[in-house]
Amino acid sequence: MLVKKLYKWYNNTWRKIKKRNLKKAFCKKKEKMSAVKLTNVCFSYDDEINAVNNLSLEINQGEYIVVLGRNGSGKSTVAKLINGLITAQSGSVEVFGLNAANKSDLFEIRKSVGMVFQNPDNQMVATIVEDDIAFGPENIGVSREQIAQRIEFALNATGTLSFRNRPSSELSGGQKQRVAIAGVLAINPKILILDEATSMLDPVGREEVIGVIKKLNKENGLTVICVTHYMEEALDADRVIVMDGGKVVMSGTPEQIFACEKRIEECGLSLPRAAYIYNRLKERGVDLGDQQVYTVKELADRLCELFAKI
Amino acid sequence: MAKSLSFGQYYQAKSFVHSMDPRVKLLLLIAYLVTVFVVSNFFGFALIGAFLVLAIIFSRVPVFTVLKSMKGILFLIIFTVILNVFFYSGEYDRVFIEWGSVRVTDSSLIFAAFMALRLSMLVLGSSILTLTTTPVELTDGIESLLYPLKLIKFPVHELALIMSIALRFIPTLSDETQRIINAQKARGGDFESGGLIARAKAMIPILIPLLVSSFRRAEELGDAMDARCYSGSKGRTRYKRLKLGYRDGVGFVVFAIVLAGVIYLNGAFVALV
Ligand SMILES: Nc1ncnc2c1ncn2[C@@H]1O[C@H](COP(=O)(O)OP(=O)(O)O)[C@@H](O)[C@H]1O
Numbered sequence: 061m062l063v064k065k066l067y068k069w070y071n072n073t074w075r076k077i078k079k080r081n082l083k084k085a086f087c088k089k090k091e092k093m094s095a096v097k098l099t100n101v102c103f104s105y106d107d108e109i110n111a112v113n114n115l116s117l118e119i120n121q122g123e124y125i126v127v128l129g130r131n132g133s134g135k136s137t138v139a140k141l142i143n144g145l146i147t148a149q150s151g152s153v154e155v156f157g158l159n160a161a162n163k164s165d166l167f168e169i170r171k172s173v174g175m176v177f178q179n180p181d182n183q184m185v186a187t188i189v190e191d192d193i194a195f196g197p198e199n200i201g202v203s204r205e206q207i208a209q210r211i212e213f214a215l216n217a218t219g220t221l222s223f224r225n226r227p228s229s230e231l232s233g234g235q236k237q238r239v240a241i242a243g244v245l246a247i248n249p250k251i252l253i254l255d256e257a258t259s260m261l262d263p264v265g266r267e268e269v270i271g272v273i274k275k276l277n278k279e280n281g282l283t284v285i286c287v288t289h290y291m292e293e294a295l296d297a298d299r300v301i302v303m304d305g306g307k308v309v310m311s312g313t314p315e316q317i318f319a320c321e322k323r324i325e326e327c328g329l330s331l332p333r334a335a336y337i338y339n340r341l342k343e344r345g346v347d348l349g350d351q352q353v354y355t356v357k358e359l360a361d362r363l364c365e366l367f368a369k370i
Numbered sequence: 371m372a373k374s375l376s377f378g379q380y381y382q383a384k385s386f387v388h389s390m391d392p393r394v395k396l397l398l399l400i401a402y403l404v405t406v407f408v409v410s411n412f413f414g415f416a417l418i419g420a421f422l423v424l425a426i427i428f429s430r431v432p433v434f435t436v437l438k439s440m441k442g443i444l445f446l447i448i449f450t451v452i453l454n455v456f457f458y459s460g461e462y463d464r465v466f467i468e469w470g471s472v473r474v475t476d477s478s479l480i481f482a483a484f485m486a487l488r489l490s491m492l493v494l495g496s497s498i499l500t501l502t503t504t505p506v507e508l509t510d511g512i513e514s515l516l517y518p519l520k521l522i523k524f525p526v527h528e529l530a531l532i533m534s535i536a537l538r539f540i541p542t543l544s545d546e547t548q549r550i551i552n553a554q555k556a557r558g559g560d561f562e563s564g565g566l567i568a569r570a571k572a573m574i575p576i577l578i579p580l581l582v583s584s585f586r587r588a589e590e591l592g593d594a595m596d597a598r599c600y601s602g603s604k605g606r607t608r609y610k611r612l613k614l615g616y617r618d619g620v621g622f623v624v625f626a627i628v629l630a631g632v633i634y635l636n637g638a639f640v641a642l643v
Pocket residue numbers: 105106111129130131132133134135136137138
């Protein structure tokens with residue numbers, strides 16, 4: 061009896077210790093785990109100019125990346141490479157260790173990489189919102205009950221629950237784009253790529269969409285790669301990547317990037333408006349405090365403080 | 371306009387007919403259409419007409435809305451009637467008017483009446499289906515009914531997807547057409563004056579930009595579908611399932627009774643046509 065009990069106790073404890081160790085090991089792995097890894101990637105549409113030119117880039121799990129760059133700098137091409145919509149002519153594209161060049165891994169890669177495009181009108185398949193969101197999970201063979209759950213989750217996460225049974229043609233741009241994000245979320249991806257997803261939206265719509273993305277990144281640990289033309293959107297990023305001529309030319313925190321005004325302008329970009337005004341005022345000796353300003357609201361506050369002093 | 375197009379003639383209501391399975395409605399419509407052409411005397415018409423009236427009542431669609439669906443075909447009906455009244459060349463008992471080879475006889479009048487009845491019942495019956503069924507339901511119904519064709523490698527799923535995408539893009543493309551028309555008008559385009567040929571020619575600067583943009587849309591949609599893991603019908607599940615209910619049974623039974631009645635009446639009375 062006693063022996064048996066002892067043995068049981070020993071067994072249980074041993075199992076617990078093992079589990080804890082495993083968990084620790086797993087967590088460590090997760091912290092370091094790279095979600096996307098591009099190594100010396102080249103891609104050309106017409107065999108003449110390389111749209112992506114010997115590009116290397118590593119993105120870790122849970123990161124919020126913003127990609128900036130002028131038109132034609134190769135941002136969309138990189139996005140499509142990551143999703144396997146196009147295949148690199150040389151170099152390797154890896155997503156969670158799977159190589160996008162392998163046709164057999166492509167389906168798995170697409171399951172873990174969700175992509176939202178610029179024009180919300182051109183990415184919906186069904187008339188009714190709910191049916192459209194079901195399209196992704198249907199494609200990967202999820203059971204009916206699970207699809208219902210996923211739709212519920214996706215609608216809640218994007219705040220689109222009230223449009224569920226409405227035709228998407230009746231929605232505003234921002235609402236449509238949130239539905240498009242919901243359609244991608246229902247596939248349960250680990251990475252979300254947004255290729256200028258806010259560029260056709262009005263300021264309100266843009267804020268709605270960015271709000272949803274930020275929340276998904278913080279609360280659900282989704283890795284976000286957001287391609288944009290709006291410098292203000294870059295301020296939310298963990299890391300900003302600037303592209304030009306098919307290459308990554310700068311990479312760093314928003315503060316690091318926007319500290320190099322000259323280089324940014326060389327890449328065809330500009331500072332966030334507030335930062336630009338702050339710099340110009342500072343050059344003329346207006347004292348707005350030493351801390352760099354990025355948002356219009358901060359700038360307004362500083363200006364008010366200044367006027368209060370005078 | 372875009373809205374009315376994307377939903378066809380659909381009349382939103384909660385009714386017996388609305389909640390029937392679209393497959394059953396489709397099958398019943400086909401059977402109904404065949405019956406309308408099989409009926410050979412006025413008693414039969416009365417019976418199948420009663421079925422039509424029943425369907426209209428239980429669809430809760432206002433009679434006027436149903437009748438409006440005749441608008442498009444009214445001209446055709448009048449044309450057919452006139453043609454048949456004057457040029458029907460079957461056997462006859464009595465002649466009312468004779469004018470060269472043109473004769474109005476008793477049988478030409480009856481035949482014309484039959485044609486008018488048949489055509490209107492055809493249109494009214496079909497419009498009951500489109501008034502009570504959303505295009506999405508219709509697509510689902512057609513896909514499900516055509517399912518057996520998969521055995522002979524007919525791309526049923528693809529066909530249904532094409533139909534559903536076409537429906538989805540109707541409002542988008544109709545908005546776009548309006549935008550292009552406005553843009554061309556702003557450049558001095560004239561689409562209202564001139565004869566038929568001049569107007570058809572004026573459509574070219576609308577159609578070409580529309581075509582180009584449709585191709586661009588198609589390409590983007592293809593990418594978006596690929597990105598959402600679309601890879602054909604293999605391994606695909608369905609979220610919505612069509613379910614038969616007691617209403618569908620009732621529909622079938624009522625129609626079976628009507629059909630039996632029509633067959634009996636066809637035999638019992640002299641065929642007029
Ligand atoms: N479908 C295509 N066919 C040919 N060339 C293309 C195509 N798409 C993009 N390009 C070219 O590839 C380069 C990079 O384009 P892209 O990745 O779309 O840039 P971005 O998204 O940063 O504006 C550009 O020079 C562009 O002209």
